[in-house]
Amino acid sequence: MSHSPDPDEDGLDTVPAPHPVFHVEQALLGALLLDPRHLGDVTGLSADSFSTAAHAALYAAISSLPPPDPDEHTKNTTWLNQVLVAGREQARGLTASYLHTLIQVCPWPRHAAAYARMVEAEHARRRLRAAAEHLVQTVHDASLPHPVETVLAEADALAAVVDDIAGRFPPRAGALPHTTLAPPTIVPDHVEAGEEEQLLLATATAYPADVASVRWLLPEDFTQPLHAGLWQCLTALTRRQEPVDPVTVLWEAQQRGLLGNASEPGDVLRLLAEPAGSVEHWGQLTLKRSLLATADHAGRRIEAYTDDPSNTPFQLVTGARRSLAQLGAIRTRWQHAIGRPLPQRRQAPTTRAGPPIRRAPTASPPPARPTAARAAAGRTP
Structure with a gap:
């Protein structure tokens, strides 16, 4: 003992x-x-x-x-x-x-x-946490030659663990995890991300016809609110087929309430005045960073669920699947961005899991x- x-x-x-x-x-x-x-x-x-x-x-x-x-x-x-x-x-x-x-x-x-x-349930919790930890570690492994593909493979491995747990534990009422999650606070390579987003916005302003080729990029992929708002301005102007240049984008930003003490008009004009490269190139980099950040957040949310001992196995399954669904959505957009599909895992059946199958006890004398x-x-x- x-x-x-x-x-x-x-x-x-x-x-x-x-x-x-x-x-x-x-x-x-x-x-x-x-x-x-x-x-x-x-x-x-x-x-x-x-x-x-x-x-x-x-x-x-x-x-x-x-x-x-x-x-x-x-x-x-x-x-x-x-x-x-x-x-x-x-x-x-x-x-x-x-x-x-x-x-x-x-x-x-x-x-x-x-x-x-009970032992099986706690083992399921440990398995899920280990898989989530491995996903987070993979996101931050700077030595990977193909980080997106490797991270998505780890996400598939995590999803397979979730599916296995779902098959072992039938659903019950109140399946949503009740863990209070802190908002994500980690933004990897914040300075580098901001510079690349500025180049994307400036290049898109100089070549607005190319904005249509990156429809897979969304405002939530940007790391800074101002950049996300300016991207919305650019896409709105091109959708309305209105003139696009730094001044028209600045005026659209004012109409949307983006300008304030932290966003001076002159700063916005300078930000949009130095194009370089191609819109698609900078768009892919922005989406790639967003995908990795989404994977990181999904792994950390699942870790938080497993740290709460009051969550049942099926509550863990529900929370994990919701977290991975966000990663699945951005994965689809990444496939459109690179122009080729990535390997997809087989989806788990959507039917409700039945009770676990147990072997019938063999006939034996009465217990001692x-x-x-x-x-x-x-x-x-």
């Missing part, structure tokens, strides 16, 4: 209390050690589903060893000794006393299936009385 030392003992910090799932895992393992026949009630778990190496090793040993004769199991500790030996191959710190503790802390062995479902098994466990060498 875990031990929380005195804060003054050898100057060590207090060991944090284990999470609730730790106690759930103890109850499940205790139920299986007490009555191994309940292993037939457990589905959807593997050794990786457990939060500690010791618990994973014990579950692997219990699952791999032939079950004992129920009557003999109440009389001796032979099978428990075998579990201990097998478990020590993966976790050398396992002791007979810990197996005894697991049996003692299990409230009701017949609740093994419920305990297993807990008191006898607990007494046998106490004789574990």
Whole structure:
């Protein structure tokens, strides 16, 4: 069992209390050690589903060893000794006393299936968080030769985890996660992004006929509100087929209320007066940055959902799918921007998930009385 030392003992910090799932895992393992026949009630778990190496090793040993004769199991500790030996191959710190503790802390062995479902739910949370963290890390990996393609591949891997969790946990009422999310605060390469957006706006002002070729670019792709507003001015003028130059764009900006203390008319005119390159080139760079920022925000939102222990697995699924849907929308626009489709993953079925499939327990004699098994466990060498 875990031990929380005195804060003054050898100057060590207090060991944090284990999470609730730790106690759930103890109850499940205790139920299986007490009555191994309940292993037939457990589905959807593997050794990786457990939060500690010791618990994973014990579950692997219990699952791999032939079950004992129920009557003999109440009389001796032979099978428990075998579990201990097998478990020590993966976790050398396992002791007979810990197996005894697991049996003692299990409230009701017949609740093994419920305990297993809880372990599976927490494992789903950890899997989802790991996939979201990997997506965020990939977004910020400056060494990638093809960042957009790699990030979208990670997003697909994250979506596959979401689909798997959705298949394991049927939907329930109140599926929306209730986690309060902070607004995104990270804007990568803010200075560089602003310079590229200025070049885009100036080039589009000089060559307004090219604005129609970048219809896939939207105001929300820009990192600065003024730039987003000026892009709206440009697209509105070209759509109305009115003259486009720095002065007409400035007048349109005034009509839209874009000019203020932070946006002097002279600054706007200078911003629009230095074209370079092509509209499509700068538009693609702006959209690329927007796509990566959207992926970053989606990953961080999903991380926030998984950090809230009150969210159920299906609430996590709902929140994750909504976050990834925003990335899917900008992905479609990116495909139009580069003129070729990117690999698309197969969409998950949209039908409601049914209840999990469980194996029927094999016929067996009536369960042994807990008191006898607990007494046998106490004789574990």
